[in-house]
Structure formats: structure tokens, C-alpha cells
Amino acid sequence: MTTAKTINLELKVWRQKGPKDRGKLEIYDAKEISTDMSFLEMLDVVNEQLTLEGKDPIAFDHDCREGICGMCGTVVNGRAHGPEKGTTLCQLHMRHFSDGDTIVIEPWRARAFKVIKDLAVDRSAFDTLIQAGGYVSVNAGGAQDANCIPIPQEVAEKAMDAAACIGCGACVAACPNASAMLFVSAKVSQLALLPQGKPEAAQRALSMVRTMDELGFGNCTNETECEAECPKEISITNIARLNREFFKAGFFSSVE
Amino acid sequence: MDWLTNTIGTSIGKKLLMAITGLCFCGFLVVHLIGNLTIYGGKDFFNAYVDHLHSYGPLINVAELVLLTLAAIHVLTGTILFFGNLNARPERYVVNKSAGGRTIGSSTMPYTGFLMLLFIIFHLFNFHFADHENQTVFEIVANAFAQRGYVFIYIVAMIIVAIHVSHGLWSAFQTIGASHPKYTPLIEGVGIAFSVIIGIGFGFIPIFIFTI
Ligand code: HEM
Ligand code: FES
Numbered sequence: 172m173t174t175a176k177t178i179n180l181e182l183k184v185w186r187q188k189g190p191k192d193r194g195k196l197e198i199y200d201a202k203e204i205s206t207d208m209s210f211l212e213m214l215d216v217v218n219e220q221l222t223l224e225g226k227d228p229i230a231f232d233h234d235c236r237e238g239i240c241g242m243c244g245t246v247v248n249g250r251a252h253g254p255e256k257g258t259t260l261c262q263l264h265m266r267h268f269s270d271g272d273t274i275v276i277e278p279w280r281a282r283a284f285k286v287i288k289d290l291a292v293d294r295s296a297f298d299t300l301i302q303a304g305g306y307v308s309v310n311a312g313g314a315q316d317a318n319c320i321p322i323p324q325e326v327a328e329k330a331m332d333a334a335a336c337i338g339c340g341a342c343v344a345a346c347p348n349a350s351a352m353l354f355v356s357a358k359v360s361q362l363a364l365l366p367q368g369k370p371e372a373a374q375r376a377l378s379m380v381r382t383m384d385e386l387g388f389g390n391c392t393n394e395t396e397c398e399a400e401c402p403k404e405i406s407i408t409n410i411a412r413l414n415r416e417f418f419k420a421g422f423f424s425s426v427e
Numbered sequence: 428m429d430w431l432t433n434t435i436g437t438s439i440g441k442k443l444l445m446a447i448t449g450l451c452f453c454g455f456l457v458v459h460l461i462g463n464l465t466i467y468g469g470k471d472f473f474n475a476y477v478d479h480l481h482s483y484g485p486l487i488n489v490a491e492l493v494l495l496t497l498a499a500i501h502v503l504t505g506t507i508l509f510f511g512n513l514n515a516r517p518e519r520y521v522v523n524k525s526a527g528g529r530t531i532g533s534s535t536m537p538y539t540g541f542l543m544l545l546f547i548i549f550h551l552f553n554f555h556f557a558d559h560e561n562q563t564v565f566e567i568v569a570n571a572f573a574q575r576g577y578v579f580i581y582i583v584a585m586i587i588v589a590i591h592v593s594h595g596l597w598s599a600f601q602t603i604g605a606s607h608p609k610y611t612p613l614i615e616g617v618g619i620a621f622s623v624i625i626g627i628g629f630g631f632i633p634i635f636i637f638t639i
Contacts (some may be wrong), residue, residue, distance in 0.1 A: 183521075185521075196521060246522075248522055249522035249523050249524030250524050250526060251526075275521060275522045277520055277521060277522070280516055280518050280519065280520055281515060281516055282514065282515050282516065282517055283515070345526060347529065347534065348515055348516070349512070349515040349516040350512075350515070377433075377434075380437050380438070380439055381433075381437060383438070384437055387514075387515060388438075389511060389512040389514075389515030390438040390441065390442060390508045390511055390512055390515075391438070391439075391442065391602075392442075392508070392512070392533065392536060392598070393533065393594070393597075393598040393602065394528055394529045394533045394534065395528035396528035396529055397528070398528060399525075399526035399527050399528040400526045400528075407601070407606075408606045408607075408608070410601065410606075411601050411604045411605065412604070412606075413439075414439055414442075414602060414604040415604035417434075417437075417439045418434075418439075418443070418603075418604060421430065421433070421434030421437075422434060427429070427430060427433075
């Protein structure tokens with residue numbers, strides 16, 4: 172971590188005009204970057220400069236900028252969301268870089284995530300996965316009293332940890348196989364652990380796993396890079412749970 | 428039977444095949460190693476073990492057939508998974524950096540696996556398909572390991588097996604869903620210990636034979 176107030180950086184940024192363009196890395200100077208800035212604010216500064224020069228600013232995704240929405244994310248020097256543990260790109264501060272550093276910035280790379288432009292990728296494959304089973308069907312009616320379904324604290328905690336997933340796609344980006352297992356396992360776990368999700372657990376596990384394969388995500392080989400890179404530090408114990416849920420559904424339930 | 432192919436055919440189903448066949452191989456390695464260790468008992472002791480083993484006759488043929496089937500499943504499924512995974516990321520990163528999750532074992536599974544396949548074929552031609560009429564099994568082994576080249580190949584192969592299994596054992600448990608905060612660290616430890624024991628246990632036999 173640097174204690175300097177400002178730093179100068181060389182950026183190598185993936186520029187790609189559109190999904191069909193081949194794209195390449197381009198070099199930019201980021202000068203007098205305050206170390207209190209976030210990574211996205213640093214990109215804002217560079218974009219302002221590019222705009223003044225009449226050039227096309229770098230496209231990148233972002234929304235909340237407080238680490239909760241899951242919109243931001245690029246691969247920074249080979250690391251999804253950059254080098255800090257449990258941090259989204261918007262929460263990564265420039266004090267973690269040093270004066271004179273070269274930073275290579277690339278989009279998430281996966282067959283299932285097509286580049287829209289520059290660093291912005293199409294993650295609608297995750298929406299398709301959620302539509303395949305990442306929900307509970309609730310019949311409308313009066314809401315029941317919260318306390319009438321007892322849930323052990325330990326179970327509630329596990330479900331809550333899984334529910335911390337913000338769907339940013341870093342797990343896919345970091346996985347050497349571009350597998351979406353951590354994402355799917357977080358969604359399946361969150362719902363399978365709770366009574367409200369249990370009735371549809373078998374259907375959900377089968378449907379989400381089949382959809383995951385159809386979308387072109389890779390196969391998990393337990394490399395555990397996803398867990399190490401997840402900004403919400405979702406555990407791979409969820410992947411083991413997904414496997415159990417899937418085998419239960421595939422071999423022992425009557426769901427087709 | 429659609430339910431079966433639909434379940435086995437998915438990515439998790441294929442992983443299950445890898446895990447079950449892989450664990451069976453780990454079991455085979457244990458039995459094979461225990462058998463091979465009889466070589467430290469000398470020529471007669473070893474040949475007696477071999478004769479005893481062959482006295483099971485048809486049972487041995489069945490075991491060989493089972494192993495061959497498991498191998499075919501493990502290798503074919505592994506190959507399908509490997510190419511599927513390459514295909515899942517058509518555009519590679521310019522900079523690749525691990526976040527600390529991968530190990531030597533995990534990042535080389537398909538390569539160590541393929542090298543093992545070559546080794547297993549080599550190994551079978553060395554010993555299994557060798558002339559068993561005019562020489563004892565001990566003689567076959569002793570003749571092979573009198574040559575530096577064979578000793579070297581076998582030691583390298585055992586290091587490769589150890590690397591494959593160092594990830595494989597733990598990974599198979601995770602794949603079948605056996606993950607628990609109380610036991611997973613133990614399984615990981617046992618996996619490493621197992622691979623060291625397998626590597627050293629098999630790897631020292633060629634050295635021992637070479638030096639006698
Ligand atoms: C004595 C021989 C072998 C043993 C004991 C063994 C053991 C294992 C085990 C326990 C796994 C882990 C399964 C899992 O992750 O769920 C595995 C995975 C794997 N094996 Fe083997 N294996 C052997 C031979 C081979 C051969 C000959 C090949 C290949 C050509 C091979 C290729 C692979 C591949 C590619 C994987 C990774 C699959 C994945 O992680 O998705 N293995 N092996
Ligand atoms: S912009 Fe919302 S998590 Fe980073």
C-alpha cells in the first residue's frame with residue numbers, strides 16, 4: 172500500500188468497438204491519480220481526459236459504487252476485481268497501487284459472457300440461470316407471521332452467507348474453466364436451505380444445472396479460484412451442497 | 428432411463444463419473460502398492476505373492492476387466508471435460524494470475540492424467556504383456572530396473588501420479604458432495620499424505636531393485 176498522495180500509472184486497457192470487433196489492448200497514461208480514489212474513479216479521470224481529446228471513452232459497467240449491486244468488475248492484472256480479497260472493483264482503492272505501476276485491464280472472459288464494448292460484458296446468462304430456478308413460487312395471500320416457521324440460527328446464517336452473492340460474475344471470470352458453479356451453488360443453497368425454497372429444490376437444482384451447461388459455462392474442477400476471488404467470499408461448500416442437491420434430485424426424486 | 432442419461436450427462440454428472448472412477452483407482456493403488464511391497468521380502472517371497480495372486484484365476488480377469496472399464500470411463504470423461512473447459516473460454520486473458528486457489532495438482536490434472544495414460548500403456552507392455560513362460564515375474568522386474576532409463580521413467584511417473592492424486596482425492600470428495608467444516612481439512616490432509624505415500628512407496632521400488 173502506498174502512502175503517496177498521488178500516483179502516475181500506465182494503463183493497458185482492452186478496447187473493443189463491439190461484439191464482432193476483434194479488440195486489442197491500448198496504452199493510456201493515468202496521471203496524478205489521488206490514492207483516495209476508487210479504481211472506477213481512476214477510470215472516470217482517464218475517460219474525462221479521453222473525452223477532452225475527442226476520443227471514445229472506455230466503456231465499463233458500474234452502478235452503486237458501494238459494493239452491493241454487482242454491476243462493476245474487470246480483470247485487473249489477471250485478478251478479477253483486482254488484487255484485494257473480498258473487494259469489488261468499485262471498492263478497490265488506488266492506494267493499493269504504486270507510482271509507476273502498469274495495470275492491465277481486461278473484461279470478464281467466458282463463452283457465456285460476450286463482450287458488448289471494451290470492458291462491458293453481457294451477463295444476461297446469469298438472468299437466464301435465475302429464470303431457470305433461482306426463485307420461489309409464492310402464492311399470493313396474507314403474509315404469515317415470521318415466527319411461525321422456525322429456522323435454526325445456524326441454517327439461517329448459511330442461507331444468508333449464500334445470499335450475499337451479488338451476481339457480479341467474478342467467479343466465472345476467475346475460474347480457469349469459466350464455470351458458473353459458485354454462482355449457481357449460491358442461489359441453489361440459499362433457497363434449498365430454507366423451508367420456503369425446499370418444495371421446489373429438486374426441480375431447481377436440475378433445471379439450473381442443465382441451463383448452466385446449455386449456456387456454455389465450463390465444468391468445475393475444484394480449482395477454488397472462485398472462492399478466493401469472490402468479492403462476497405462465498406464458500407465452495409456451497410458447490411458441494413449443489414452437487415448433493417443435484418444428485419438427490421437426479422437419482423432420488425421423481426422430478427424429471 | 429432418460430433420467431439417468433440426463434443426470435450423468437450434465438457437467439456435475441460427468442464430474443461424478445470422474446470422482447467415482449478416480450476413487451476406485453485410489454483404492455487400486457493401495458492394493459497394488461501393498462502387493463508390490465512384498466518385493467522387499469526378496470525374490471521368493473515376491474514370486475510367492477505373484478503366484479498366490481494368479482491362483483485366483485478368473486477373479487483376476489474380472490478385476491482386470493473392471494479396471495479397464497473404469498479407465499475407459501475416467502479417460503474419456505476427462506477428455507470431454509478438458510475440451511469442454513477449453514471451449515468455455517474461447518478468448519484467453521492476456522495476464523493470468525492465480526488468486527491462490529489453484530495448486531500444482533489442480534492446475535495440471537488433464538496433463539498429468541494424459542501422461543499417466545501413456546505411462547500405464549508403457550507399464551502394461553513392460554510387465555503385463557511380457558514373456559511369462561520363461562522367466563519369473565521377479566526376473567522381469569529385476570531385468571527392467573537394472574536399466575537406468577527404466578528406473579528414471581518409473582520415478583518420474585510416480586511423481587506425476589502423486590501430483591494427480593494430491594488434488595484428485597480431495598476433489599473427488601468435494602465432487603460427490605462430501606464437504607463439512609469438521610472433516611474437509613482432514614480429507615485435504617489425508618489427500619496430500621496419500622499422494623506422498625503412493626509416490627514414495629512405488630517410487631522407491633525401482634531404486635531398491637536397481638541397487639541390489
Ligand atoms: C492410477 C490412475 C489414476 C488415478 C488414481 C486417478 C485419480 C483421479 C481422481 C481421484 C480424480 C478426481 C475426480 C474429481 O475431481 O472429482 C481425477 C481427476 C482427473 N483425472 Fe485421473 N486418475 C488416474 C488416471 C488418469 C488418467 C490415465 C487420465 C487421463 C488421461 C486422468 C485424467 C483425469 C482428469 C482430466 C481429471 C480431472 C477431472 C476434473 O477435475 O474435472 N486420470 N483422477
Ligand atoms: S458498482 Fe455496484 S458493486 Fe461495484
